[in-house]
Amino acid sequence: MRTxxxxxxxxxxxxxxxxxxxxxxxxxxxxVIGIALxxxxxxxxxxxxxxxxxxxxxxxQQISVFMTLDAGRKDVSEIESRLRQASAGEWRFVSRDExxxxxxxxxxxxxxxxxxxxNPLPDAFVVEPDDxxxxxxxxxxxxxxxxxxxxxxxxxxxxxxxxxxxxxIGKLAVVMLAALFAxxxxxxxxxxxxxxxxxxxxxxxxxxxxxxxxxxxRRPFQYYGxxxxxxxxxxxxxxxxxSGWLLAEPxxxxxxxxxxxxxxxxxxxxxxxxxxxxxxxLGWVGAQLSVSIHLRRIG
Amino acid sequence: MIxxxxxxxxxxxxxxxxxxxxxxxxxxxxxxxxxxxxAGKSTLFRLLAAIERPTSGTITVNGQNIxxxxxxxxPYLRRNFGLVFQDQKLLFDRNVLENVxxxxxxxxxxxxxxxxxxxxxxxxxxxxxxxxxxxxxxxxGEQQRLAIARAVVNRPTILLADEPTANLDAESAAAxxxxxxxxxxxxxTLVIATHDPLWMARSSPRMLELEHGxxxxxxx
Numbered sequence: 001m002r003t004x005x006x007x008x009x010x011x012x013x014x015x016x017x018x019x020x021x022x023x024x025x026x027x028x029x030x031x032v033i034g035i036a037l038x039x040x041x042x043x044x045x046x047x048x049x050x051x052x053x054x055x056x057x058x059x060x061q062q063i064s065v066f067m068t069l070d071a072g073r074k075d076v077s078e079i080e081s082r083l084r085q086a087s088a089g090e091w092r093f094v095s096r097d098e099x100x101x102x103x104x105x106x107x108x109x110x111x112x113x114x115x116x117x118x119n120p121l122p123d124a125f126v127v128e129p130d131d132x133x134x135x136x137x138x139x140x141x142x143x144x145x146x147x148x149x150x151x152x153x154x155x156x157x158x159x160x161x162x163x164x165x166x167x168x169i170g171k172l173a174v175v176m177l178a179a180l181f182a183x184x185x186x187x188x189x190x191x192x193x194x195x196x197x198x199x200x201x202x203x204x205x206x207x208x209x210x211x212x213x214x215x216x217x218r219r220p221f222q223y224y225g226x227x228x229x230x231x232x233x234x235x236x237x238x239x240x241x242x243s244g245w246l247l248a249e250p251x252x253x254x255x256x257x258x259x260x261x262x263x264x265x266x267x268x269x270x271x272x273x274x275x276x277x278x279x280x281x282l283g284w285v286g287a288q289l290s291v292s293i294h295l296r297r298i299g
Numbered sequence: 300m301i302x303x304x305x306x307x308x309x310x311x312x313x314x315x316x317x318x319x320x321x322x323x324x325x326x327x328x329x330x331x332x333x334x335x336x337x338a339g340k341s342t343l344f345r346l347l348a349a350i351e352r353p354t355s356g357t358i359t360v361n362g363q364n365i366x367x368x369x370x371x372x373x374p375y376l377r378r379n380f381g382l383v384f385q386d387q388k389l390l391f392d393r394n395v396l397e398n399v400x401x402x403x404x405x406x407x408x409x410x411x412x413x414x415x416x417x418x419x420x421x422x423x424x425x426x427x428x429x430x431x432x433x434x435x436x437x438x439x440g441e442q443q444r445l446a447i448a449r450a451v452v453n454r455p456t457i458l459l460a461d462e463p464t465a466n467l468d469a470e471s472a473a474a475x476x477x478x479x480x481x482x483x484x485x486x487x488t489l490v491i492a493t494h495d496p497l498w499m500a501r502s503s504p505r506m507l508e509l510e511h512g513x514x515x516x517x518x519x
Binding site for chain 1: 348350371374375376377378380382384388389390391392401402404405406407408409410449450453
């Protein structure tokens with residue numbers, strides 16, 4: 001066990017030495033890997049922020065249930081009890097008087113409201129469903145529409161659907177991008193390891209001749225690939241965090257101009273860890289592929 | 300300790316480098332393999348070291364038939380051997396001490412212990428004061444002694460050497476022979492391919508004489 005650990009530490013030391021030995025080459029590889037990982041990661045962060053903004057914007061995931069104008073107290077309490085039974089989520093009753101008052105308080109509306117002969121607004125319920133999946137929302141809206149004395153159910157479902165579809169396409173694009181760049185990362189590692197193997201051909205040959213196992217010979221290359229991938233992942237994290245930091249203020253300003261407030265979500269510590277781990281895993285895969293192909297030709 | 304029975308090695312192009320070679324070498328023996336160039340000395344060396352496999356016949360080392368060994372078992376077999384190559388196969392990107400430490404790194408010896416043993420091996424071949432030097436800075440004789448230090452640092456029971464004095468002057472060759480004789484005295488089995496007449500005169504060892512791939516003398 002101690003021997004095993006010592007050999008792994010020695011392999012990690014060897015891999016680090018090899019990385020440091022050619023700083024320019026290492027730096028270039030790290031940049032390639034970093035940028036390759038940063039692009040899908042940045043896409044993911046953008047999508048994450050968009051769905052967060054969408055989630056925090058009220059109105060999207062609400063269903064407004066408007067009663068008919070002739071609906072009375074009894075009808076209202078009927079709907080109330082039905083909503084309670086359906087346990088569809090939070091809901092709130094907006095009486096026609098309250099709605100009128102609100103309208104009056106809106107800028108420029110008070111005169112118009114005052115000129116109205118009678119209150120044209122119906123009683124209404126605003127439901128905030130627990131399940132905000134577009135299909136669930138639609139199902140609920142359909143159910144509400146069939147209840148007595150309900151004149152109109154308004155679900156901004158087209159908007160929700162469009163946005164949801166957009167997010168889904170975005171996610172798919174990010175996944176495809178990630179797959180492409182993962183392949184690129186594996187290829188980059190494959191090639192650097194190939195060059196490494198060529199550079200150390202003599203050492204590999206001699207080691208084999210004096211009793212080195214294949215595992216012993218592979219180990220430093222695998223660690224090299226993993227280490228390079230992990231460092232590339234950290235470099236990618238740096239790029240994403242850096243650009244997030246640069247964008248946070250202008251985006252905040254833009255959202256303020258639209259009358260909202262939102263703090264941009266950057267890359268979490270877990271995200272950084274995941275990036276480094278993904279880089280390490282992909283680097284290891286590339287190195288493993290490369291050694292299994294190129295080591296056979298030596299010795 | 301080492302026995303070969305009807306060993307034939309035929310290369311893909313049809314050349315037969317060894318033809319039905321049989322011999323026995325017991326533990327602690329020192330044996331010279333001699334013969335004109337192309338007689339099959341290097342082929343025998345490569346077969347004994349399991350670098351190549353015989354086309355037919357068996358070679359057993361410590362009771363193991365190395366001709367039928369699994370690939371994955373070969374590294375462990377090699378650790379019983381000290382190998383000295385004709386072209387030394389030194390690593391020129393590291394210093395003398397690091398060259399000698401390589402076999403110990405392979406078996407996973409801690410660096411401190413490895414350094415101690417590598418220095419002991421360098422001391423035996425008279426290179427202790429050159430441990431920081433790089434192989435390029437060494438003379439031909441010194442490079443060969445370094446190769447021997449690397450071969451024995453693992454304390455192998457068998458030392459195989461292929462033309463260890465091929466490109467050396469008489470004085471350096473004599474020094475190498477002294478080192479080999481010292482190992483012989485402490486019980487290491489030595490198989491040395493050579494055609495150095497000086498050596499044979501000085502040490503009168505048992506000789507395996509090869510001629511065009513056939514053993515013509517010393518089979519015993």
